[in-house]
Amino acid sequence: MRSLELFAGAGGLAIGMARAGFQHAAVIEWDHDACETFRENQRHHAHAVEGWPVHEVDASQFDYSSLGSDISVISGGPPCQPFSMGGKHRGNQDERDMFPEAVRAVRELRPQAFIFENVKGLKRESFTSYFSYILLQLQYPEISRATNEEWAVHRDRLEQHHSANKAAATYNVLFDVLNAADFGVPQKRERVFIVGFRSDLGARWSFPSPTHxxxxxxxxxxxxxxxxxxxxxxxxxxxxxxxxxxxxxxxxxxxxxxxxAKRWRTTRDALLGLPDPEVDLDNVIPNHLFTPGARTYAGHTGSKLDEPAKTLKAGYHGVPGGENMFVKDDGGVRYFTVRESARLQTFPDEYEFHGSWSQTIRQLGNAVPVRLAEMVARSVANSLRACPDRGGQ
Known part of the structure; x- marks a missing residue:
């Protein structure tokens, strides 16, 4: 089944989709460092991204007609800063809000299904109206927003259509907050997943049950x-x-x-087999270099070794809870290396990251854990294969 990956970032969701059996017709990402990560891995023939058509472009500028009409699934994580607890909380007023582009892709390609992921903050009370607007747009992507139309006015039109509509919505949309730790990821990372199936397919689907x-x-x-x-x-x-x-x-x-269920995986599980970069300065493991300067202070304590790590964040030295460092057995702290952070996000060890430590930590902090992405994507793939009416594209 062919798929389109939007806002690909470092590739966590895209790799999970590929592991679930989807073949990417296009992988779209505007950030140069993230695209260089893809290219570097392709130069090394990393199996995870072999042959992917990577487009370094703003999604708003991409011509979806170039992909043909047989895209089964669209997936992606629209930039989450507008809704992040660590951001300015501007939501739809933030120019980085890319949900309109996600809706445009669904409208123009009319896929059989879609999978979108975002921060838990999207469901905060202050964003309730806009979150309902996102869901309505995904249910009825063909009812597009007019030029210069305020989003609240467009939402009113969608609500009126929805309340008066005697037929099914174009897409049946479900959402839930999933904790990555419940699915074998060594990290407490709660994210909103929005999944939709085209209603004419008769798909039967529910979110996968926790495994840990x-x-x-x-x-x-x-x-x-x-x-x-x-x-x-x-x-x-x-x-x-x-x-x-x-x-x-x-x-x-x-x-x-x-x-x-199996037990939650811990930070100690994630670091198993990796040498201590603070001691073994000559280790040759890619992205596994010691970064000095970690320290604790009130509220900035780092992750505990024998619990799933705190949510890895896109900041580096300045993240408020010390999420990018951990407490060692001797009580001291140090920053996670890029390789250790990749382990927390369940990227394969063969996958290397391009850029400085701060640039790569930003890529990883914004990523979807590969294992979680694969489990959601595999459940969607299984439902699509079982659809009685899947032949009608």
Missing amino acids: SSDALLVSKWIQKDYWEEHEVPKARRPEPPERLSTRIERLRSSPPLLI
């Missing part, structure tokens, strides 16, 4: 204690269970759950 759980990690660490043995952590270096979790741990101990 925090309860399973608590059992592994504090009840069965096999987590510590797996990582060969001596008893003297094992921390005590946090007091805030004591009641929950006792509940799990007295009533052991039927753990169908």
